[in-house]
Amino acid sequence: MRAVESAGQMRAVVEAALAAGINHLETAPAYGPAEVHLGAALRELAIPPQHLLLTSKLLPGVDLASGQAQLRASLQRLGVARLDNLAVHGLNRPEHLDWALQGDGAALLGWAQAEGLVGQVGFSSHGSVALIERALASDRFGFCSLHLHLFDQERLPLARQALAAGIGVMAISPADKGGRLYDPPPELVEDCSPFAPLPLAYRFLLAAGVSTLTLGAAQPADLGWAVALAGADGPLTAAEQEALARLAEAGQRRLGAEACGQCRACLPCPSEVPIPALLRLRNLALGHGMTPFASERYNLIGRADHWWEALDASACHRCGDCLPRCPHGLPIPDLLAATHRLLAAPPRRRLWG
Structure with missing residues (x-):
């Protein structure tokens, strides 16, 4: 969604992503020219489809015919015959969930899978905990994308619930919407020492079992974290736990009784x-x-x-x-x-x- 200034920019980011070991690319028609540029990059780099997992999204609320046309247009822009994953983009209100489970959205998602145009169906949500719980309990979705952040842990129980049910979980923008951790203030750097805030936040999510972390790269250098964190899953180390404890204590000390x-x-x-x-x-x-x-x-x-x-x-x-x-x-x-x-x-x- 960020490498959209030109096809060349997108190609450079995709090439760097592949070199970093990334195999999952996620985009959406709502991200301006992202699908067009990504499709061009995939063609120019001649990447075999089996080497990538490709996800795109559709906004909720469209009628069946419009949704079918939108999905076909996404496939054409991306230059592929099939998406690995199709997400409802912004399942944020009860009417969005109703659309996906009972309305035209249900027909659209069922048609897309029956026609072999998509593999699994999921959703992204910025909605309430109660709404996401309903979506996860519906047995309709194979994955979800949620705001899961070190500095906003409200939805972590939902992630654990999803993972226990075999539903894949992607953290939405841990670096940016999780606190602009790529540009941390001095206080935060001090609080997280000896670790940098961004890798500590990613490690926190990895240790919680989150399936996929997003990087949101606008340029190849933004993918350095993927290289640095390769193989960095598993439980938190004692040093990481101590750093997180100091982080919490520092915040509590500055805020005091308020x-x-x-x-x-x-x-x-x-x-x-x-x-x-x-x-x-x-x-x-x-x-x-x-x-x-x-x-x-x-x-x-x-x-x-x-x-x-x-x-x-x-x-x-x-x-x-x-x-x-x-x-x-x-x-x-x-x-x-x-x-x-x-x-x-x-x-x-x-x-x-």
Whole structure:
């Protein structure tokens, strides 16, 4: 989704990926010219199909005929007769899941497999835990792509549930949406020492059993982490566990008694404010110096449709409903107001939208 400025850029990234031992390429029609450039790269590099796993995606909600035409167009752009994996791109709302299980989406996915155009069917989701649980329990999907990050572990139990059921799990953007870990602030570098933040975060996910980690390369040099982490699966070492413990302790020390424990006892909010998600960003900004990342995410709220939260901290009406439920006695309305003052900034455009 990032190597899309030219066919030459895509070819260079794909060539470097193959050299690094990567065998899974994931794209989508929604990523601008990505499929066109990737198809050209595959043809020019003459890669035998059996050497790669190829995944693309379709947005939910289309009727059967339109979905069939979109899938055929993806195959044509990629220059292949079959996808290994087809994902519902952004299964974020209940109506998206209904479409995939009972509506035109169910017919589309069934047709694609029956015609031999795709191998397994899965989904990516930025939705709620309850929605993802429903999707995993449906027995319809062979894999899922979820936000699984060292600094956002809410969905890790879902990943374990999926893996136990034989469902493949891909972590969405551990380096970028997981905290811009390719450009860590000094506090975070210190907190993770002697390890760099990005490989420590990847190792955390590998040790949790996550099947596939994404790299999101825009240039060949971005794939250096794939080389460095080759064969780096298995349990966390004692040194890695100690580093993660120091990381947690450092964040707690800087936040003091105002650290949000992410227990979610404050929910539901009568005003539908996503309190834990907002206070998690505050935790990262004040606890680990990750203000640029936290501000970037905060200022996408309400501007990314169903791909991210709809309400920011300014939607808090100070009703106090959350206060008696917080086991730590946090002054939640005050913390939300402080979070808004800290992170609110002019909006930035999403990479894809």
